[in-house]
Amino acid sequence: MILLFNYLIFPGFLFSAFIGLMAAWVDRKITARIQWRVGPPWYQNFIDLIKLLGKETIVPQGSKITFLLAPFLGLLSLILVATILGVTIRSPLESFMGDLIVILYLLIIPAISIIIGASSSRNPLASIGASREIKLVLAYELPFILSVVTVIIKSAGTIQIGSIINHQINFGANIASWSGVIAFIVAILCMQAKLGFVPFDAAEAEQEIMAGTLIEYSGLPLAVFKLTKAILLYTMPLLLIGLFWAKDLSPFVLMGKYIALLVIIILMKNTNPRLRIDQVVRFFWGPVTLLGIIAVGLALLGK
Amino acid sequence: MMNLKLKALTKSLWVFHAACSPCNNCDIEILDVLTPRHDVERFGIILVGSIRHADVLLVTGVPNYKTKERLKRIYSQAPQPCLVVAVGNCACGRIMFKDSYNSPCAVDEVVPVSAYIPGCPPKPEAIIAGVVKLITKVRGKK
Numbered sequence: 001m002i003l004l005f006n007y008l009i010f011p012g013f014l015f016s017a018f019i020g021l022m023a024a025w026v027d028r029k030i031t032a033r034i035q036w037r038v039g040p041p042w043y044q045n046f047i048d049l050i051k052l053l054g055k056e057t058i059v060p061q062g063s064k065i066t067f068l069l070a071p072f073l074g075l076l077s078l079i080l081v082a083t084i085l086g087v088t089i090r091s092p093l094e095s096f097m098g099d100l101i102v103i104l105y106l107l108i109i110p111a112i113s114i115i116i117g118a119s120s121s122r123n124p125l126a127s128i129g130a131s132r133e134i135k136l137v138l139a140y141e142l143p144f145i146l147s148v149v150t151v152i153i154k155s156a157g158t159i160q161i162g163s164i165i166n167h168q169i170n171f172g173a174n175i176a177s178w179s180g181v182i183a184f185i186v187a188i189l190c191m192q193a194k195l196g197f198v199p200f201d202a203a204e205a206e207q208e209i210m211a212g213t214l215i216e217y218s219g220l221p222l223a224v225f226k227l228t229k230a231i232l233l234y235t236m237p238l239l240l241i242g243l244f245w246a247k248d249l250s251p252f253v254l255m256g257k258y259i260a261l262l263v264i265i266i267l268m269k270n271t272n273p274r275l276r277i278d279q280v281v282r283f284f285w286g287p288v289t290l291l292g293i294i295a296v297g298l299a300l301l302g303k
Numbered sequence: 304m305m306n307l308k309l310k311a312l313t314k315s316l317w318v319f320h321a322a323c324s325p326c327n328n329c330d331i332e333i334l335d336v337l338t339p340r341h342d343v344e345r346f347g348i349i350l351v352g353s354i355r356h357a358d359v360l361l362v363t364g365v366p367n368y369k370t371k372e373r374l375k376r377i378y379s380q381a382p383q384p385c386l387v388v389a390v391g392n393c394a395c396g397r398i399m400f401k402d403s404y405n406s407p408c409a410v411d412e413v414v415p416v417s418a419y420i421p422g423c424p425p426k427p428e429a430i431i432a433g434v435v436k437l438i439t440k441v442r443g444k445k
Contacts (some may be wrong), residue, residue: 028344037342044347048315053360056382060356186357210352218355218382 011086015266017124020230021045022184027233027266028262034270045230049223057219062122070120071217071224074113077106078228080234088161089242089249092169094171094294095162103161103239104148107194111137115212121216129212132277133203136193138283140200144190146292150183151243152175155301165246179298184244188261189238192268193284199272200280204288208274237261312358312384313438315347319357321377323410325364328424331436332407333361335427343431359386360414365393367405371413378414386417386437395419417441 006012024045032039059067081103088095099257111133118130152159154174155167174180191200193200204212214225243248304380322330336343337350351357354377366374378387389410398407410416418438420433 032342032344036339038345039342040344040347047311050307051311051315054311055358055384058380058382063423193395207353211356214356215353216355222356 007079007083007085010091012083015086015200015229016079016082016234017227019230020227020234021049023233023262024230026262027269030263031270034198043228049226052219052223055219057221058216060121060123060216063120066107066120067117067216068221068294070113070117071221071228074228075118075224075231077109077113078235081239082231084139085161085235085238085242088165089238089246089254092162092165095160096157100148100152100161104145107235107239108137108141110125110232111194113228114225117221118213118215125209125214126213126215128209129203129215133213134249135277135281136196136200136203137234140190143186143288143292144194145282146289146296147183147187147190148243149178150295150299153296154180161242162239165242165249168246169249173245175244177298178303179295180244182291182298183295184240186288186295187240187244188264189284189288191240192265193280194236195232197265197267198269199275200282201274202277202280202292203273233262234264237265247281254287307384308400309442316434317349317351317362318359319329319351319354319358319380319381320363321374322359323362323364323366323370323374323394325391329363329394332350332424332427332430333363333390334399336430341374342429343434344393344432348434354381357381357385359388361388361390361412362394362410362416363390365397365403365406365411366408366410367402368407371407374413375409379425386441388418388433388437390420390423390425390433392423395405395421398423 009015022042022045025040025042028044028057029039029042036251053142084095084099088099115130115133115137118126118133132254151174155164158164158167168174175184192199196203202208204214214222217225235256240261241254245257320330320333326330335341360378362374364370364385369391387410389395393400394410397406397409418433418437420430422429423434
């Protein structure tokens with residue numbers, strides 16, 4: 001019963017969806033202010049979702065069941081991540097052994113669900129988007145895991161988020177060291193790519209391949225994908241705070257840290273042009289992976 | 304329930320822009336509506352890349368033999384409810400291309416048009432006024 005409550009309401013679905021949609025609104029509003037516009041009202045994303053629920057759902061020829069179920073696969077696994085993270089941050093002792101590994105795997109599933117959905121729609125532009133999404137996942141996973149390995153080394157080899165947080169509460173935040181700072185920068189870049197925001201949004205380039213992976217989606221499945229994106233915007237910064245910046249996790253401090261990360265994401269989104277997919281792969285496998293390796297080395301030296 | 308759906312629809316119109324061989328002046332004015340001066344994202348109106356996401360099909364120009372078929376197909380691909388707005392004199396009623404050899408029909412003979420915004424090209428203010436009239440029409444109907 002408590003599990004179900006956790007999953008569906010408090011740190012899980014309803015709460016993370018609400019925070020995520022509000023964060024998506026903050027994103028739209030700040031983007032508008034940077035472009036000297038007024039921007040939408042705060043309830044805009046909720047209205048968009050309600051509207052999409054009322055629209056007709058068109059299913060293209062092709063694999064119908066996969067096409068319709070793919071968005072839910074991504075949403076359900078992402079809610080699980082939000083629940084595990086939320087419960088862990090609320091009380092670090094409630095986490096279980098190895099939940100960091102579980103979260104790393106579950107966080108790839110939304111990208112995989114986008115790939116499955118796009119390729120089952122039989123649209124050529126969607127398949128271009130899917131192939132770009134695959135390359136993007138291959139590109140950012142390596143440095144992201146390197147930065148997580150840095151955190152594991154710093155926290156005395158534990159792979160449990162609860163004890164990583166406890167370690168930081170006792171011995172100072174991971175970000176307060178050279179290896180921690182470098183790994184944090186790497187993780188922020190990977191987070192931007194995971195969210196599919198502007199320097200790394202080649203997979204759904206709206207002007208270029210017409211929303212790419214989402215091109216054939218309409219109505220309810222599109223709403224589910226938008227919701228997944230919004231919840232990812234809540235989950236990823238929270239994960240980074242838990243891994244790197246968890247010295248003080250009282251609600252107001254946590255909120256401040258979350259907003260700081262959100263502002264970094266939005267500013268990065270608004271001040272960069274879109275990279276081509278080969279540039280993205282070269283960027284992540286070149287300089288960013290090098291930074292990750294340096295971070296791991298420094299962590300092994302105890303810096 | 305129906306009311307909520309309709310209200311949500313009018314508060315977040317996603318626009319797909321179909322250019323049926325226009326002279327591009329109307330398209331420039333449509334882009335002007337999205338710029339800081341007029342900023343229709345205030346009302347939830349954004350341009351989308353795919354017709355599957357769209358609530359409004361914006362048509363500019365006079366359809367010719369080729370774009371007529373494309374327009375018909377695009378409209379059939381749109382998820383219902385989908386409103387059609389004809390922007391510019393050409394799309395409203397073919398004006399001087401009425402007897403042209405390559406102009407088989409007007410826009411409203413191909414797809415059902417919900418709102419006409421005349422002008423050559425219409426001012427951004429006129430486009431916004433047309434959208435407001437469209438919204439009141441949609442809300443008043445149900």
